[in-house]
Amino acid sequence: MMTAVSPAHAERIKDLANIQGVRDNQLIGYGLVVGLEGTGDQTTQTPFTLQTTISMLQTMGVTLPPGSFTTMQLKNIAAVMVTTTLPAFAQSGQTLDVTVSSMANAKSIKGGTLLMTPLKGADGNTYAIAQGNLVVAGAGASANGSSTLINQLSVGRISAGATVERTIPNNIAQLEFINLELKESDFSTAMSTVKEINKAFGQDIAFARDARVISVRPNNTDGNRVGFLAALESLNVNRAKGSAKVIINARTGSIVLNQSVTLDKCAVAHGNLSVVISTAPVVSQPNAFANGRTVESKVSQISINQDPGNVIQLGGGTSLSDVVRALNAVGATPQDLLAILQAIKAAGSLRADLEII
Structure with a gap:
């Protein structure tokens, strides 16, 4: 309807x-989430997580002994991408919400803490610094090979998790x-x-x-x-009345008409054609002394049903409500209306542009 x-x-x-000139700007950064309960990245498959951790430790003055890199197990760490939007006229010290997304094979980043992460703009300059505890809306559990999951565990959010460090001149x-x-x-x-x-x-x-x-x-x-x-x-x-348009989403069957769509008089015949194929197994069982073997075969039945298509005359509509009333009179499903609208357009009775997305 x-x-x-x-x-x-x-x-x-x-x-x-x-x-x-008054616009938002996208910021992005790469960082680490720590404090996970064994649900972090598998460093044997994600070497960049190990490299980032080693670089972070070196900046903290921690020097690892040679050869220890291959034996490190970092199940409580996950490499993430941090994104946010810098609004227009943002000032230094203003806080922003950030979204943290796992970029490797971490099972969950719930309960983790994002370490200090620079957030850069398209020009490569750092405009904000993000850090804080993650809030993940999802939940999950697994045992003996069975698992359940609600929402996403690999994406979290930090309210007021970033602080603006550089302003964009305006x-x-x-x-x-x-x-x-x-x-x-x-x-x-x-x-x-x-x-x-x-x-x-x-x-x-x-x-x-x-x-x-x-x-x-x-x-x-x-x-x-x-x-x-x-x-x-x-x-x-x-606002000026826009051009007449009918937007059709072929994947979902959604149809949207704007206020400028009108309809000239036309006749539409719509009928349903259905093909039903049913297959039933048939078993041939020989008697006990025939030295035969049981044979299974299949028998298929095909039936074609076609409902009568009534010809419906659609009156000319000068308003959107008239067009909607006429299309509802056809009694077709949204998927059928896709073809009907294209046919009405081809007949020259639909005063609108068809746009299929």
Whole structure:
């Protein structure tokens, strides 16, 4: 059963566009988790865990005797990747949540402690340092070859586990123009946004560079750039009606129609064809004095059933609710609707673009 959802047209600029240069940055680091209960990496299969441990011990002033590397058993240590997101305007000393993921063959990192791990950006510079005790939501147990597992034991999280050490400079307060980037390129939406900005601030301070970028010259004379941006983001804009689209997920059978989809009059015939093959064993048993042997064979029966396909006339629909009502009248499953929508589109009765993902 398909359901229509009523759209809302007026949206805030904050929901339609992003401010150019105000963005998050991904950070990543490689480190060690210690304190595991024998569920760490098997160093015979993951030599990088052993190498990292030796390097860490050397930085701590611990020198291992020659030849001891091959006999080390580090079942309580696991090599991990640490990831987080550095938000815009993050300052030194601010804390971030981090995700810790095992990268080798550790069975579990639950109960472990992440050692000090530098987190680097795409430019190779260190922007944060992570360390702390892991929280793993999963649980598992095993005995005598049987095991059970709930969620993942190889991924954990540390709340406020990283501290920002380096800030990313942002000169938005000194820019002559502030650029807004629409999340979806559309000339009509860009012009509507420009109109609302100029109307709200009483002068022509905004213009559209293209279908996505809108340049705004701040008109605040008091230097309060934050207040200007807050007022700018709160403006409501009537977003232009998007192009008609039908999104089809061929793997799951999901179908999504947007508000612009319309339907012309057409007729649809839909019927079900099923093929059933059943196989039953047949045993031939000779009598006791025939000196024969028992023979087993199989007998298969094939039946083809086809339900009658009724021709249904679909009336023209000028709204999404009309289209949904017409498609529900067909009485087909979502998988069948995939083929029906493609056939309606080929017949020229579906006023929308089909996009299969």
